[in-house]
Each structure stands twice: as C-alpha cells, then as structure tokens.
Amino acid sequence: MKRFASGIAAACLAAFCAGVAAPDALAADYPARPVQIIVPYNAGGGTDLAARVLAQTMEKYLGGTVIVRNQPGGGGSIGTSATAHAKPDGYTLGTGSQGPLVMLPQYGGIDYTINDFDFLALMGRNLMVLAAGKDAPYKNAQEFLAYAKAHPGEVTVGNSGAGGANHVATEGLGMAGDLKLKSMPFGGAVAAITATLGGHIQSVLAHPPEVATHIKAGTLVPILVLEDDRIADFPDTPTAKELGIDFTWAAWKGIVAPKGLPADVRKKLGDALDKTFHDPDFLQKMKEMGEDIDYRPGDAYKNLAMKDSTVAEKVIRAIGMYNMNAKK
Amino acid sequence: MDIFQYILPVFSPDVLLVIALGTLGGIIIGALPGLTATMGVALLVPITFGMDPVKGLNMLIGIYVGGIYGGCISSILIKTPGTPASAATVLDGYPMAMKGEAGKALGMATIASAIGGLFSAVVLATLAPQLAAMALRFGPAEYFSLALFGLTIIASLSGDIVKGTIAGMLGVLLSCVGADPISGAARYTFGYTGFAAGFSFTPALIGLFAISEIFIQLESIFEDRVSKVSVAGIWPSWTEMRESAGTLLRGSIIGTIIGIVPGVGSGTASWISYNESRRASKTPEKYGTGHMPGVAATESANNAVCGGALVPLLALGIPGDVVTAVLMGGLMIHGLAPGPLLFQEHPGVVVGLFTGNFIANIFMFIFGMAGITYFAKILLVPKKILTISIALFCFIGSYAINLNVFDLYTMLGFGLLGYGMQKFGFSQAALCIALILGPMAEANLRLGLLNVDNDLIRFCASPITLLFLALTPLSLAWPILQERRAKKKAAVAKTL
Numbered sequence: 001m002k003r004f005a006s007g008i009a010a011a012c013l014a015a016f017c018a019g020v021a022a023p024d025a026l027a028a029d030y031p032a033r034p035v036q037i038i039v040p041y042n043a044g045g046g047t048d049l050a051a052r053v054l055a056q057t058m059e060k061y062l063g064g065t066v067i068v069r070n071q072p073g074g075g076g077s078i079g080t081s082a083t084a085h086a087k088p089d090g091y092t093l094g095t096g097s098q099g100p101l102v103m104l105p106q107y108g109g110i111d112y113t114i115n116d117f118d119f120l121a122l123m124g125r126n127l128m129v130l131a132a133g134k135d136a137p138y139k140n141a142q143e144f145l146a147y148a149k150a151h152p153g154e155v156t157v158g159n160s161g162a163g164g165a166n167h168v169a170t171e172g173l174g175m176a177g178d179l180k181l182k183s184m185p186f187g188g189a190v191a192a193i194t195a196t197l198g199g200h201i202q203s204v205l206a207h208p209p210e211v212a213t214h215i216k217a218g219t220l221v222p223i224l225v226l227e228d229d230r231i232a233d234f235p236d237t238p239t240a241k242e243l244g245i246d247f248t249w250a251a252w253k254g255i256v257a258p259k260g261l262p263a264d265v266r267k268k269l270g271d272a273l274d275k276t277f278h279d280p281d282f283l284q285k286m287k288e289m290g291e292d293i294d295y296r297p298g299d300a301y302k303n304l305a306m307k308d309s310t311v312a313e314k315v316i317r318a319i320g321m322y323n324m325n326a327k328k
Numbered sequence: 329m330d331i332f333q334y335i336l337p338v339f340s341p342d343v344l345l346v347i348a349l350g351t352l353g354g355i356i357i358g359a360l361p362g363l364t365a366t367m368g369v370a371l372l373v374p375i376t377f378g379m380d381p382v383k384g385l386n387m388l389i390g391i392y393v394g395g396i397y398g399g400c401i402s403s404i405l406i407k408t409p410g411t412p413a414s415a416a417t418v419l420d421g422y423p424m425a426m427k428g429e430a431g432k433a434l435g436m437a438t439i440a441s442a443i444g445g446l447f448s449a450v451v452l453a454t455l456a457p458q459l460a461a462m463a464l465r466f467g468p469a470e471y472f473s474l475a476l477f478g479l480t481i482i483a484s485l486s487g488d489i490v491k492g493t494i495a496g497m498l499g500v501l502l503s504c505v506g507a508d509p510i511s512g513a514a515r516y517t518f519g520y521t522g523f524a525a526g527f528s529f530t531p532a533l534i535g536l537f538a539i540s541e542i543f544i545q546l547e548s549i550f551e552d553r554v555s556k557v558s559v560a561g562i563w564p565s566w567t568e569m570r571e572s573a574g575t576l577l578r579g580s581i582i583g584t585i586i587g588i589v590p591g592v593g594s595g596t597a598s599w600i601s602y603n604e605s606r607r608a609s610k611t612p613e614k615y616g617t618g619h620m621p622g623v624a625a626t627e628s629a630n631n632a633v634c635g636g637a638l639v640p641l642l643a644l645g646i647p648g649d650v651v652t653a654v655l656m657g658g659l660m661i662h663g664l665a666p667g668p669l670l671f672q673e674h675p676g677v678v679v680g681l682f683t684g685n686f687i688a689n690i691f692m693f694i695f696g697m698a699g700i701t702y703f704a705k706i707l708l709v710p711k712k713i714l715t716i717s718i719a720l721f722c723f724i725g726s727y728a729i730n731l732n733v734f735d736l737y738t739m740l741g742f743g744l745l746g747y748g749m750q751k752f753g754f755s756q757a758a759l760c761i762a763l764i765l766g767p768m769a770e771a772n773l774r775l776g777l778l779n780v781d782n783d784l785i786r787f788c789a790s791p792i793t794l795l796f797l798a799l800t801p802l803s804l805a806w807p808i809l810q811e812r813r814a815k816k817k818a819a820v821a822k823t824l
Contacts, residue, residue, distance in 0.1 A: 042370070072731070073521070073522055074522060074525060075524060075525065077521050077524065078732065109514060111521075162507065182779075184779065185509065185775075187591070187771060190653065194463070194466075198464035198466065198467055200467025200779065212665065213645040213667045213669075216665065216669065217669055288661055290661060321511070321512060324511075324512075324514075325513060
C-alpha cells in the first residue's frame, strides 16, 4: 500500500516536472510546427488578404511555417473566440479586430472578453471621416454643428451596420458634442454611401478610402475627421477636437494570442512581428493593397484596445445596447 | 476613331487567353455547389495584382460571367443550384432533364445566358453614364417597395395560394433569425453565436433544393437502374427559339435594370424574370413542368445582371454586389478610382473592360455549348453513386463557404424542411423568394421609416416607390383575374 502511494506520488511528481519543463522545452525550439493565424472573416476580404501577406513575411523572421485559417461568422466572434480559447503555446494566433475584441463582448452572448488576449502587434488603423451629400443642408464643419444644434434629431448619419465601429462612433460623436444625431445602420458601408450620394440621407460616417473617389468627384463633401490631428487625405477638413468635441475614433486590426503565452515565445513572436513590420517588401505590398500600416508593439496596441473598450462601453451603455444579447 | 486604339489591345493573345481561362474557371466554380462566383473572384484577386489592369480585371470579369452561368449546369442536371443566381433555373431546367431533354435545357440556358450577357454588355458600353443615375434613385423606401413587389411573385408561382402564402411567410420568419438590422440585437439565435448573422443563404438553398431531393431519391435508391436519360440534341429548334424570343428580351432587360440597382442581385432578377415570362405566356400552366422559356427567362436575366452591375461600379464608383466590390478593390489597387472621372482620365481602361466583358460572354457561349455533352454525362452515372456524390458535394460545398459547422446544420435543417414541403405540396420556390426578399423588405422598411420619422406620406413620396406599391396589388390579383378570364373563355367555348 505504501509502495502504491509513493508510486502515485512519484508519478505525480514526474507529471508535474514534465508539465513545468514542457513549455521551456517547447519554447527553445519554437516554432517546431506550423503556427496558425485565425482570421475571423471570409477568405478574400481585407483582413484576410493582409493576414496572408503578413504570414508570408513573418515566416522569414520566425523561422517556421505560418498559415492563415479562416473561421468567419457571427461578425467575427466565432474565429476570435477560437483564438481566445486556444492553447496559449504560440501555435495559435489570431487577427484581433476592434469589432470582435472591443464591441461584441459588450453586447453580451459572447464567450470571451478583451482580457482573454495577449496583444502582440497593431497592424493598422482605419480612420473615420464624416462626409455629407452634396445636397445636405451643411457644407462644412461649422455649418454642420450649427445645423445639428438647431435641428436636433434631424441630422441623418448613415453607417455600415448596427453595433459596428461606425455606429458606435456616430453615437459617441453625438454624445461628446451634445448633438442629437439620427444614426442610420445600413447593410454595409457601400449601401450607406450610396444612400448619401442619392440624397436619401444627409451624411455618412466612413473610412477615407471608401469615400475618397466621391469626395474627389465633388459628390460628397468631407465635414470632419475623428483623429487627434488632421489627416493627410483631407488636409482642409478639421478634426472634431478643433470644434471643441473631445472625441476620436478609428477602427483597427492587429495580431493577438490567447492570454498566457510563455514569456520567451511571446518575445520571439514580438521580435518576428517587429521585423515584419519593418520589412520594405511587406510595407510595399500592403501599400499596394491599400492597407494603411500603423504598427505599434504589444503594449501600445493593448493600451489602444483598452482605451477604446472603455469608451465603447460608455457609449453602448448610453444607447441601451449593453448586454442586450446575453442569455437571460 | 481612336476608340479602336483602346479595343485592339484586348484582342492580343495573352489578354484573350487570360479572359478565356477566367471564364472557364468561372464556369467550373459556378457549377460546383457551394463555390460561387464571389468566392472565385475573391480568391483570385491577389493574382491580378501584378497584371496590367485591363488584363487582370478582365480575368475577374471572366470569372464573374462564367460563374453566374456555370450555376445553371448543376441546377439543370442535379437540381442543385450551383450559385444562388441559378436557383430559379431548377424550376424548369430539372424537369426538362428528367424528360430526357437535358441537352436542350443546357443549350437554351447557354444561349439565354449569352444573349442576356451580351445585351447588358451593349447597354453598359453605350449608356453607362446615363443609366447610372438610376442607381442613386433607390433609397430605403424604393428598395422596400421593390422587395414587396418581388414578394408578390409567390402568389403566382406557388400554385396553391394558401400553401404558397404559408411557405412565403415561413421564409420571411426564417429570415428574421440573426442580428436585427437596426438595433443589432440577436434574434432567435438561442445563444448560438453561429447563427448571429442568420442562416447562411447558399447552404440554406442547397438544403432546400438538393438535400431534400436526395431524401426523395433515397426512398427509391434500391430500385437501381441507370435512368435512360438521353442528351437529345443541344440546339433548341427554331419554333422553340421563337417561343422564347420575347422571354429572352424581357429577361435581358429585367436583368440589366436589376443589375444597375445596387445590392439587389442576380437571384432576384431571375425570379422576377421567370414570373414575368410566365405572366406574359399564353400557356402559363406549362411553367414548372420542364418548359423551355422558363429556363430562358432565368438564365437571360441572371447573366444580364453582370453587365448591369458594372454600370454603377464604373460610372459612379458604387459596387452593386460582392463581386463588383472586389472588382472595385482591384481597380483601386491599380490606382484607378472608379467613378465619373475614370471615363475622362482612363478611357483605355473603361473601353478595355467593356470589350473584355463582351469577349467573356462569347467565350462563355463557346465553352458552354462545347461542354454540354460532357456535362450531361453526369446523368449516366448510376443513381446510387450519383445521389451519394451529390450529398458529398453538398456537404463539402456548404462547409467550404464559411468553414462553419453551423452552415451544415442549416443545410440539413433546410433539407428536412424542403423534403417535408415537397411531400405535402408546399412551394419551395416561395420559401426561397421569401428568404431573398424578406430581409431586404424588413431592413429597408425600418430604415425608411426611421428616416422620415414614421411619416407614411413622406415614405411613399417618390415616384419609384409609388410605382412599385401600385404594381404590388395588381401583381397579387393577376392570378385571380387570369383564372376568371380562363373560366369565361371556357364558358364562351361551351355555349358556342
């Protein structure tokens, strides 16, 4: 009996040692097998294409195969949940986009939170511009403010979908500026922009590349941007801050991992990503694809995500969408 | 004429080869259930980055045109719509194949696709800037009234009006699953995030038409005999062509117009065209039993959408569907922003794409006609093996779209539903139409009402909205009027 007990103890000890030793052994020769990046959107979309180019370049610096796996659905929550619940061994990473990380958990019914991730690198940000149709009753930021103050609830602002970044940003802008804007969720940015072009709604909150053509053609007028400083695409368009509205917002995406990566694996990944984002070939390819690279290492990325999460929670609570999908 | 200086480069062998490859690839992608033209274009975009813009984009247009056409092959031969655009082709195409006229059905589908495609290519090349303005006339209220009008098709298509209405209502209800379009709240998902975006459309269609048919086949799978299906010629006769002439023209016009209106799509176009063809026909009762104009109607319309959808894309920079959105991305990567300025700044690209679209339709016709005898060989496969292979393809195809297991549940669920509907005489077509148009009607009604502060007078104020709202009761009453007229005619005949 005693022998049996000590046998169990020995086995437990052995298992414990193996358990402790294993990550180190793994980390030393990491990556020993292919690393996969889960993209929570369809193949061929913007995030997917960017992730594929990134994976290609990253292989060079990580010294192993990096593959992209698409796991779309649920507005990105399915793939992001898969990343959150994967083993934190550095073999499963994911693209971390603002919607699934910052917004979706606030609506409830999602089995992860923003605290379930290790943030590795911010890839890029998609800036926001408010653009008005050419027949809208305002042509610039001052007129917009004056009109919105004089006609509360009559300023229609289209966005790409209910609960998405552009929706939350519209509501946030309204709250920060004490304006009553009528947020109109369309099925995608194109539908919202088309409705603005046709004069069915007054304005649209969109990303600059989506409206640049129309602004150049004079069919849309840029009103304001939601950055700290004016942006290169529209240097004559003021920021909301210049108008005294303290609100900035941009959508973003980056690379995340399930929380709890071993420190040396994390460092290896961080270094490989750092080199990737300084690779001239990679930067050239991303530029050709129209991706605005705004690389920030792990901690800066995390700060941005956490800050946005706090702002989003405030806005989402105020418009009564907080926890609306939670199981009751 | 310096326009030839832009047209000629498209006829250089390397560009022609790329268009041909794109079109052929598109046909194959389209014919495989679950692989759609959208997916083909999306996956091949990166390849075109390095190409000259006219060459690369024409390859994508080839895939688009080929993919929309290719869907009809599996619709006709195995009752499995290869793409949602070809779902309506099942109605008459499959019964034709069962009557031993698979060759002719495919022949007519190919001819109709080519006519629709070429018609819209000509419209695109001649009237694009003028017609593009129409795309902007459609706001939420207009889309709602168009969707409502489209839903009335159910009344005339479903045979038994009560059962048709039930099927249609069920379709609208099922399309409510998923995120609420205005508030974003999850509806009827029972906490499963997999259904957060609602039922995926293509797996639902594959279930509704193909899986239900497999269940029916399973009942008799052991009475195995090679069904004596002959291909029986591929060219429709002159009389048959003349019978379909009006339908082809009507389908081409409907497809082109629907294509120009952003976001409506080839599925809707083919259903509306089918219904209009039936309404205009002297023998509407033949539709659904393997009637050639039925195939002509749907295939001319869905391929006409391709050219139509390029109108707002090139002239306004508005992509009407996912494929044209990807094409727009392709243009932007080459530094070519679509829109009015494109015509002035890069006429070579515009003319090159017009020409390429034309050529892709011709290639589609050649490959289609040449391939029919080979496509139809699939019917010689013993029923046991064919049924099992189709089932396998349905599973792979439905899963491949999103790599999401929930899509398989969707497919099986709709398969069981479709089986039950077929057994009890409910129209699957009605359910399919409701699945397409239900969400469009709901989202746009609510957006439109939100926009005008629930003021119905302002909601209905535009001429397009009024037109469709007026056509809606007419379309609903049509089957009743027709029946009454037929009765009167019969009575007159009796008294004579």
